[in-house]
Amino acid sequence: MSKYGVTHRLATAYHPQTSGQVEVSNRGLKRILERTVGENRASWSDKLDDALWAFCTAFKTPIGCTPYKLVYGKSCHLPIELEHKIYWALKHANFDPKTTGDHRKLQLNELNELRDQAYENSLIYKERTKKLHDSKIKNRIFNVDDRVLLFNSRLKIFSRKLKTRWSGPFTITKVFPYGTIKLS
Structure with missing residues (x-):
């Protein structure tokens, strides 16, 4: 895989931190379940199939x-819509095998094109999100002997209500390239 420049990242149910997409999907499923289950939370397993169907067709x-x-290259049809399609399929049941094979190859190519388009859409969406995020970041220039406060990001995991997350003040002793600084 390294020959082609592909990096392998392990993502399992036991370590969802490696894939942000897993967390987003799980959050969407959780939101659907919260709306459908209501007061009786014990019945969430009965509603899981419906929630998965709603998530996959949204x-x-x-x-x-x-x-x-x-996944399937087609829009999802409800059973009532399928009943009409069955009548159409019965009329055209005697297809030529070569024509049917060519049609299937065309469908598989269209599915690959659809997946490529979805990948490109995903990249465009991520670029837009990154651009929006980066536009809100303020570029700070630090100099030696400046006094700064240090934000403790770990404290929000084990938060205490009235304890501040900022510590300091500290003095900058050295400024390294790419924004790294040494404090004293």
């Missing part, structure tokens, strides 16, 4: 289509 902005369409 339009996702980052990929520009539904996950169902991304």
Whole structure:
């Protein structure tokens, strides 16, 4: 894999931190379950199939289509819609095997194109999100002998209500390239 410049990242149910997409998907499923289960939270397992179906058939902005369409290459049809399609299929049941094979190859190529388009849409969405995030970051220039406060990001995991997350003041003793500084 390194020959082609591909890096392998392990993502399992036991370590979802490696994939932000897993967390986003789980958050979406959780939101659907919260709305459908209501007061009786014991019945969440009964509603899980419906929640998964709703999640897979809902339009996702980052990929520009539904996950169902991304996997199967077709829009999802409800059983009532399928009844009409069955009558159409019965009329055209005697297909030529060569024509059917060519049609299937065309469908598989269209599915690959759809997946490529979803990948490109995802990259565009991520670039826009990054651009919005970066536009809100203030560029700070630090000099030697400046006095600064240090933000303790670990404290929010084990937060105490009235304890401040800022410590200091500290004095900058050295400024390294790319924004790294040494404090005393």
